[in-house]
Amino acid sequence: MQWETVIGLEIHAQLATKSKIFSGASTAYGAEPNTQACAVDLGLPGVLPVLNGEAVRMAVKFGLAIGAEIAPRSVFARKNYFYPDLPKGYQISQYELPVVGRGHVDIDLEDGSTKEIGVTRAHLEEDAGKSLHEDFHGMTGIDLNRAGTPLLEIVSEPDMRSAAEAVAYARKIHALVRYLEICDGNMQEGSFRCDANVSVRPRGQEAFGTRAELKNLNSFRFLERAINLEVERQIDIIESGGEVVQETRLYDADRNETRSMRTKEEANDYRYFPDPDLLPLEIGHAFIGEVMKELPELPDAKRLRFEKDYALNHRDALALTASRELADYYEAAVTASGDEPRLTANWVTGELAAALNRDALDISASPVCADMLGGLIKRIADQTISGKIAKQVFEAMWRGEGDADAIIEAKGLKQITDSGAIEKIVEEIVAANPAQVEQYRSGKEKIFGFFVGQVMKATKGKANPQQVNELLKKRLSS
Ligand code: ADP
Ligand code: MG
DSSP states (O other): OOEEEEEEEEEEEEOOOSBOSSSSOBOOTTOSTTSSOOHHHHTOTTOOOOOOHHHHHHHHHHHHHTTOOBOSEEOEEEEEOOOTTOTTSEEEEEOSSOSBOOEEEEEEOTTSOEEEEEEEEEEEEEOOOEEEOTTOTTSOEEEOTTTTOEEEEEEEOSOBOSHHHHHHHHHHHHHHHHHTTSOOOOTTTTSEEEEEEEEEEETTOOSOOOOEEEEEEOSHHHHHHHHHHHHHHHHHHHHTTOOOOOEEEEEETTTTEEEEEEEOOOGGGGOOEEOTTSOOEEOOHHHHHHHHHHOOOOHHHHHHHHHHHSOOOHHHHHHHTSSHHHHHHHHHHHHHTTSOHHHHHHHIIIIIHHHHHHTTOOGGGOSSOHHHHHHHHHHHHTTSSOHHHHHHHHHHHHTTOOOHHHHHHHHTOOOBOOHHHHHHHHHHHHHHOHHHHHHHHTTOGGGHHHHHHHHHHHTTTOBOHHHHHHHHHHHHTO
């Protein structure tokens, strides 16, 4: 039997507002437990929530970025459930009438093609507190600082057909919310959380299979692993005659397994009803027009512009627009390089990316800033140094030894382009290696590399490689 995987994601993006969605309490991360939850966040008697306008603006921004309809009227609803981290007994969310309706994003697949994924809706809601299981023996601590933090829950259509597609989608949404500056995207701190709904069906069957919802996926790698595990688990169950049950499963990264957390509740378990403390949210054309004007250039548009303006291939343009910071870095480096877009793309996606990766640094923390990298590229382009020596200079810049010109000067790395000087060295090498010259002349042309190596060694890699090749060829064939 051939199985097909079906995946839909629910993403909770914490909106980057200064204060909470219905109160003035701070949303700053990492404060002493229970110092940032006020009476409104706790739902104490006699308080009233007041909607944070900035959270609405951010939700609308997202909606516009995915081509979705912004609801002229949406409604906050109470989702009732009991849990220790939700002392007021209900979460304010949106249910039947979400602020953002149906939209879509294009994801980039590994073979270079794109696929459109539907976004069913995105709605505003408040976060709950947090249960702390470490540090308390036989007890659970409750930190309510996070209660009332604004979230945008982004629900996808079940349009993805593999773990790789799900990751590509999650990455795309991640890039979008960061481009829009509505969420910091930090998955470790829980500012960007993905839940994956996974089912399998026999290939060719139209009806979806029963799904399980996977939680606790706090990195893209875990998202991919957990989905693959779940697909295998479901296929095993069905093939051995069992039935998949609809449930919520928790991913355990240490053991690389998922385990059942609870059987899935139905919407009617939550007794949703419109929150009587909040007016319906009405959004007019003027407001939408205003937000539209604030939209930055988005990843797809930027990628197309990079392909066109800088003559980059799809792959490089995609890599360079993965984040706004990286794209800005690249463009600044191109300017500093004296307009060398292709060479700059090679360096940013090659040497720089590798160094950042090696030292686990984000582009914003790169010890080599865009101006410095551009300065180095300028010296490759004007042939002051070869590409090979440039790598040495780059490493020195990375270690904080100064900018490219200073390092080239201090280490005497300037390329030798004086053909007289190179000729002299060629002469010496040829004279010192009669046996190899003999071999070359008797047809063993592979030995040519040996001569190039010798000249480079004698010049500490500083001779212009092209000139070395030409002069050696001339001398050996004479
Ligand atoms: P709930 O209200 O239980 O959260 P929804 O209908 O809102 O359920 O769907 C939640 C997510 O699950 C959506 O992203 C949707 O695309 C996805 N989904 C629904 N059915 C399936 C299925 N059979 N297989 C995989 N994903 C599914
Ligand atoms: Mg849901």
